[in-house]
Amino acid sequence: MTATAALSGDELKAKFEALDMPAIYTEGECDRMAAMIDEIRHLKVERNAAILAHNYQRPEIYEVADFVGDSLELARRGVDLEQEVIVFCGVHFMAESAKILAPDKTVLLPDMRAGCSLADSVDPDELVERRDELKKLYPDLQVVAYVNTTAAVKAVVDVCVTSSNAVSVVEKLDSQHILFVPDEHLANYVQKETSKTIISWNGNCYVHHQITPENILSVKRGLPNIKVLVHPECRADVVELADAVLSTSGMVRYAKESEAQEFLVVTECGLSDKLLLEVPEKKFYKACKLCQFMKMITLESTLDSLRHMRFAIELDEEVRAAAERSLLRMFELS
Numbered sequence: 001m002t003a004t005a006a007l008s009g010d011e012l013k014a015k016f017e018a019l020d021m022p023a024i025y026t027e028g029e030c031d032r033m034a035a036m037i038d039e040i041r042h043l044k045v046e047r048n049a050a051i052l053a054h055n056y057q058r059p060e061i062y063e064v065a066d067f068v069g070d071s072l073e074l075a076r077r078g079v080d081l082e083q084e085v086i087v088f089c090g091v092h093f094m095a096e097s098a099k100i101l102a103p104d105k106t107v108l109l110p111d112m113r114a115g116c117s118l119a120d121s122v123d124p125d126e127l128v129e130r131r132d133e134l135k136k137l138y139p140d141l142q143v144v145a146y147v148n149t150t151a152a153v154k155a156v157v158d159v160c161v162t163s164s165n166a167v168s169v170v171e172k173l174d175s176q177h178i179l180f181v182p183d184e185h186l187a188n189y190v191q192k193e194t195s196k197t198i199i200s201w202n203g204n205c206y207v208h209h210q211i212t213p214e215n216i217l218s219v220k221r222g223l224p225n226i227k228v229l230v231h232p233e234c235r236a237d238v239v240e241l242a243d244a245v246l247s248t249s250g251m252v253r254y255a256k257e258s259e260a261q262e263f264l265v266v267t268e269c270g271l272s273d274k275l276l277l278e279v280p281e282k283k284f285y286k287a288c289k290l291c292q293f294m295k296m297i298t299l300e301s302t303l304d305s306l307r308h309m310r311f312a313i314e315l316d317e318e319v320r321a322a323a324e325r326s327l328l329r330m331f332e333l334s
């Protein structure tokens, strides 16, 4: 594999004009970024590494990524990669999922502070205690975990789900009672869409939880024909205002395929940036909520990760194998 041809600062600046952020992507900053992008691309070849980046990453990270997608697409992509090293530009639980499914690869997370408020809202010991209590009341109970959970949590549940397959996987389980962790809003959404009895954990994503109906309605008043795309991690009163409730990759597909020209993208801001770059002929309005954890990954930390081969994700084999079972069961059911 050879490195891609170098990109100049001017080319990068021209590319990022669609984002309309001139104060961030200045000439000097684009020159600096172009030099780092070049070095990262060379180091990837030297280290036999691939970079997987989540949809919420910074636009400059897309420039060095081999694949950009949602958390599960990235984890699955990791399995088929010919490279031995994966640099995961996303948050900790996502890098763990990549390691769960590709244990023989070296999975690096450029900044170990890149956590997740949602994943952190459930502790595996508390979950086991709650599950055991509920099983006394509902012997048929199964525990379903959104993929936005740690490996230790995935290891103690019956099956994992994503935001796009949660409804269909839950519907296929041969239990009426479901303990759904950790996102209360996704749990509410699943409750509305299925015939099961959903018992919800009380976690949420601080980014989506901040978005209010008024944020949507104020845009709709000025642009009544705008298509509103909402992530199911949003509050129920926000989901009610959606034209479509979709995962991040579902939003990308919908925006590309729809005949509509204007969209309000109700999720973390990075996705709107991705759409502005990939679908320049359409207009995207942002919910303007940033995930501080996602934005901890920068070109500098990615470069350092490749230079020093850090920070490697390590998992206890028993935990990894149990977590893998929950993910594989999801693949079987979805």
Ligand code: SF4
Pocket (backbone or CB within 6 Å): 091, 115, 116, 117, 118, 119, 148, 205, 206, 207, 208, 268, 291, 292, 293, 294
């Ligand atoms: S956007 Fe929310 S769910 Fe995603 S990483 Fe950030 S805190 Fe976690």
